[in-house]
Amino acid sequence: MEQQKYWSSFGELNQSDAYKKDVQDEFKEELPFEADDKGLLDAKTPRRDFLKYLGFSTAAAAVAASCEMPVKKAIPFANRPEGIVxxxxxxxxxxxxxxxxxxxxxxxxxxxxxIKLEGNDLSPLTKGGTSARVQAAVLDLYDGARLRFPTIDGKEVTLEAVDKAVADAMAGLNGAPVVLLTSTVVSPSSQEVINQFLAKYPGSRHVTYDAVSYTGMLLANEATYGKRAIPAYRFDKAKAIVSLAADFLGTWxxxxxxxxxxxxxxKLDEKNPSMxxxxxxxxxxxxxxxxxxxKFLHRPSETAAVAAALLSAVNGQAIxxxxxxxxxxxxxxxxxxxxxxxxxxxxxxxxDVNVQIIVNAINEAVGANGQTINWAAPVNYRKGVDADFAKLVDDLNAGSVGALVVYGANPAYSWYDADKFKAGLKKAKATISLNAKVDETTELCKYVIPDNHFLESWGDAEPQAGYxxxxxxxxxxxxxxxxxxxxLxxxxxxxxxxxxxxxGYWSTKLGxxxxWNKALQDGVISPAAxxxxxxxxxxxxxAGAVAAAGAKKAGKVEVVLYEKVGIGQGQGAANPWLQELPDPVTRATWDNYVIVSPAMAKTLLDIDLNNSGQADAYEVMPPKKVVKVTVGKTTVELPAxxxxxxxPNTIAIAVGYGRSEKLGKAVVGTxxxxxxxxxxNGTAVQFAxxxxxxAVTDEKYPVALTQTHFRYDTAQGNRTEVMKELSLAQFKKHPTEIRDEREKELKPWGGLEKFESQGTIYPVYDRPGVKWGMNVDLNTCTGCGACVVACNAENNVPIVGKPEVMRGHEMHWLRIDKYYSGD
Ligand code: SF4
Known part of the structure; x- marks a missing residue:
């Protein structure tokens, strides 16, 4: 059996002194509550109360759950609401x-x-799956920073008052157009509502804005397939998958x-082993x-060249x-x-439209169209076209928009030139936000009617045509x-x-x-076949796209912007579960930062991670060197x-951070x-x-990085491998190799049956009846982190906040470890 050496830090790779000491000491410091001599319960902010400290509470839910009757005393439900036991x-x-x-x-x-969300197994699309953000969404319901009432100029008003004020404002537009600005809407009935709203105001229009847009794909598909749409992808039907930086398991x-x-x-099948x-x-x-x-690395500016070379190679030409x-x-x-x-x-x-056109050509050449790419049922996830929004910004600045109604979109935060949008927004006669929180765009709007949380809402979604x-x-x-x-x-x-x-919309369609009731019960309706x-x-x-691919200029250092699985485009920033979720790639919490390679660290930061002393100082201590990054006229300072x-010549920074503090305490300082x-570029927003x-500054900034917390290779355990592994070729030759290896390891204790009594120090108890176990198929675990947040929700596991994470006190029961191989 092949057994690669996996390592989680350079200290481990090079067996530094700090690493060796670390694996000896399970408890590195006194617990804080003992240290200040008060004990856990008397501490000012016990860690279990950290969510309360951040403004999350179920107090309002107690009222809502009891049919709006304020609960004065803790008494059982004498007159319990129907359906609640x-x-x-x-x-x-x-x-x-x-x-x-x-x-x-x-x-x-x-x-x-x-209290908890699980995936719906009946969905043929998501098949019972969720993500970290879906798991964390239940906490957003109880977020004390949600807007609690409608406002005009920031002051509380009644719904009737705001409706009257909006009606008056709309009546005073003198024919100036109304623009409804939303993020992508996947709801067919809501699209009908939008159509009805637009019909009421002649000259009005709907603009879709996605903070991280897929304009390049939409326009490339229009150019090559005649459809401004995105097809459904079928990774399950693909035996060969090539991704050019599409993070399709994380955020794409x-x-x-x-x-x-x-x-x-x-998934491996012994009878038909293939992957x-x-x-x-x-x-x-x-x-x-x-x-x-x-995996192969290239600079962001080389993406188009890599795509063009792949097209040539697929067509049997030299590259x-x-x-x-x-x-x-x-x-x-x-x-x-x-x-x-x-x-x-x-x-x-x-x-980039050209990259996507080239990719379409490759897919055409390898027979993906109609097999792994399904145009019979395209998807509705992303519809925003950047040029449409850029035109809206121009129209706003020209003073030619009467009223701007915003739902979901937040360009005052996420548009590349937010100042221009904000300046234009001030020229609209009426600005109305239907967003649920005082985000960066909502705080600029005169009228605000906060939306319900989806767990308080009615609605429908059609993520893919017919589903x-x-x-x-x-x-x-x-x-x-x-x-x-x-x-609306x-x-x-x-x-x-x-x-x-x-x-009405559905009853006619569903007979x-x-x-309608059956649809609500199942939650989904899908095509029979x-x-x-x-x-x-x-x-x-x-040909034009390939020619444009060669014209990209490389920089000495290049930057690529990316989304994290937890924070996304910024939607997860106010959710403490997502802030404290160690990012699956960097294992950092509560911040964004500049990702640099070990090679760049040597020249830029003067840190050589293969030098044990330097690796120990960098990996163990939270303060990291702050670097100043400038792109065009914008400069940002962040830890590296x-x-x-x-x-080696690329830096990467996550979007979604640096949010308005009005979104809640969880975003403060992150x-x-x-x-x-x-x-x-005139067509689409580029995120590189x-x-x-x-340049490196004299500053340092602490990052709550969990990568080196908790060691696998303990002095007591003396385990050498993270997991058993073998190649597909070996598996085909000897499918029972891992099982045989396990039996060999258990043999000294009399095999699996006797291992518990002979091989452990724990007493053996009778455990009659159903027993629960948890196992993870490491062939299919993507490290997405959903289970970590699901565990927070299911077991009421508190977050502890950045300072405690830095001390190694994060309370996640599940940990997705990140290991590297190679040198
Ligand atoms: S076990 Fe792996 S794939 Fe499953 S939720 Fe956890 S990290 Fe994601």
């Missing part, structure tokens, strides 16, 4: 929706309060769905790159790539794709909020509310009330984290906003730049 949970199918993401879930509701398009599909190709092959190209480490069979390793990787990827024609798939994370998922409330609205669709219906002059509208089909391909744009697997590093200057 104290302590017995109810389960409702509903849907997590946020900015175009839609995941079918089952909400567990106890004593009238939603629909990772929950893709992770399920990807797992299909990684999909995944080759990944990227500039900075990602969740998907960490799962790849092989001109200077870096020998990268060239070999491209040739290997082309070979794998060609060997699996009809079962091959290439995806790219770039928002529907329904939303039903699991609790009465906690605050004086209203669904955004209700606001009201202002359209409709006489029905959204629930009536929704029921009446009983069909899947249709897979292709689209006709027009290659006219490919050294992460192996980063391209990171900086780097959306201003993005740029607009080659004209970067970077």
């Amino acid at each position: 104290p302590g017995v949970a109810n389960y409702y199918a509903t849907t997590y929706v946020q900015d175009g993401d839609a995941v079918s879930v089952i909400a567990k509701v106890r004593d009238g309060r939603p 398009l629909s990772p929950v769905e893709f992770a399920k599909q990807y797992a299909t190709g990684k 999909s092959k995944h080759i990944h190209f990227e500039s900075a480490p990602s969740v998907t790159g960490s799962n790849a069979d092989e 001109n790539i200077a870096d020998a390793k990268l060239k070999a990787g491209i040739e290997k990827a082309a070979k794998a794709l060609n060997e699996n024609k009809g079962a091959a798939l290439v995806v790219a994370g770039s928002n 529907y998922s329904f939303i039903q409330p699991t609790i009465y609205p906690l605050f004086k909020t209203r669904q955004w669709q209700d606001s 219906l009201k202002w359209s002059g409709a006489t029905t509310d959204y629930l009536g509208f929704l029921k 009446g009330e009983s069909g 899947e249709t897979i089909g292709g689209a006709s391909f027009n290659g006219a744009a490919v 984290l050294i992460v192996p697997g980063t391209e 990171g900086k906003n780097v959306y201003p590093f993005a740029s607009f 730049a080659a004209d970067v200057t970077i």
Whole structure:
């Protein structure tokens, strides 16, 4: 059996003194509550109360759960609300929706309060899967920083007052157009509501804005397939997968769905042993790159050249790539794709139209169209086109927008030129926000009618054509909020509310009330059989895209912006569970930072991680050197984290941080906003730049990094391998090798049966009846971190805050460790 050496830190790799000491001492310091002599219960802020300290509370839920009757005393339900049995949970199918993401879930509701979300197994798309953000969404319901009532100029008003004021404002527009600005809407009934609203105001329009947009794909698909849409991808049907920096297991398009599909190709069957092959190209480490069979690095400016070279190689032409390793990787990827024609798939994370056109050409060449790429049922996740929004910003600045109604979108934070948007917004006659919190755009709006949380809402979603998922409330609205669709219906002059509208919309389609009830019960409606089909391909744009690929200029240092699985485009920033979730790639919490390679660390930071003393100082101590990064006119100072697997001339920084403190205490002091590093090329926003200057400052900034907390290789355990591993070829030759190895290891204690009594120091108890176990298939675990947050929710595990994480006191019961191999 092959056994690679895996290491979690350079101290471990080089067996530094600090590392050796670390594995000896399980408890490194006194617990803080003993240290100040007060004990846990008398401490000022016990760690279990940290959520309360951050403003999360279920007090409002107690009121809502008891049918709006304020609870004065702790008494049992004498007159219990119908359907609630104290302590017995109810389960409702509903849907997590946020900015175009839609995941079918089952909400567990106890004593009238939603407490946990699980994936809905009936969804053929997500198949019971969730993500860290879906798991954490239940906490957002209880967020004390949610807007609790409508406001005009920041002052509380009634719904009636704000409706009247909005009606008056709309009447005073004198024909100036109304623009409805939303993030991607996946709800078909809401689209009807939008149409009705737009029809009421002649000249009005709907602009879709996605903070991290997929404009490049939408326009490339229009150029090559004649459709401004995104097809459904089928990673489960792909034997060869090549990703050009698409983090499809972490953040790209629909990772929950893709992770399920990807797992299909990684599950081993003894009778028919085969696995999909995944080759990944990227500039900075990602969740998907960490799962790849092989990974190759390149600068962000080389993305188009890599795509063009892959197209040439797939077509059997010579390629001109200077870096020998990268060239070999491209040739290997082309070979794998060609060997699996009809079962091959290439995806790219770039928002550059030319890169996406080239990728479409590669997919056409390897027979993906109509096989692993399904045009018969395209998806609805991302519809925003950057040029549409750029035009809106120009129109706002020209004073030609009468009213701006915002739902979901937050460009005052995430648009690359937010100042221009903000300046334009001030020129609109009426500004209305339907967002749930005082985000950066909402705080600039005159009228605010906060939206319900999705667990308080009715609705539907159609993430993929023909696949529907329904939303039903699991609790009465906690605050004086209203669904955004209700606001639009009201202002359209409709006489029905959204629930009536929704029921009407679906009852006709589903054959009446009983069909509607069944849909709500299951949570999903899907086609009886899947249709897979292709689209006709027009290659006219490919030559131009390839020519443009060679024109990219490299910089001495380049930056790539990325999303973290927890914080996303910024939606997770106010959620303490997500802030404290160690990022699966860097294992850092509570901040963003500049990711640099070990090679750049040597020249820029003067830190050589193969020098034990320097590695110990860097890896053990939270303060990290702060670097100043400048792109164009924007400068940001952030701590630098050294992460192996980063391209030597590239730095990477996560978006989603540096949020307005009005979003809640969890965002205070967490990171900086780097959306201003993005740029607009006239067609699409680019999330990478080659004209970067970077300099080290005299400052240091503490980062709560968990990578070196808790050691596997303890002095007591003396374990040498993280996991058993063998190649597919070895498995085919000897499928029982790992089982045999285990039996060999257990033999000294009389085998598996007797191991507990002979091989451990624990007493043996009888355990009759059902026994629960948990096992994780390491072939299919992507390291997404959803289970860590799910454990927070299920077991009421508190967060402890950044200072305690820095002391190694994080309280996660589940830990996703990150190991490296190689040197
Ligand atoms: S076990 Fe792995 S794949 Fe599953 S939720 Fe946890 S990290 Fe994600």
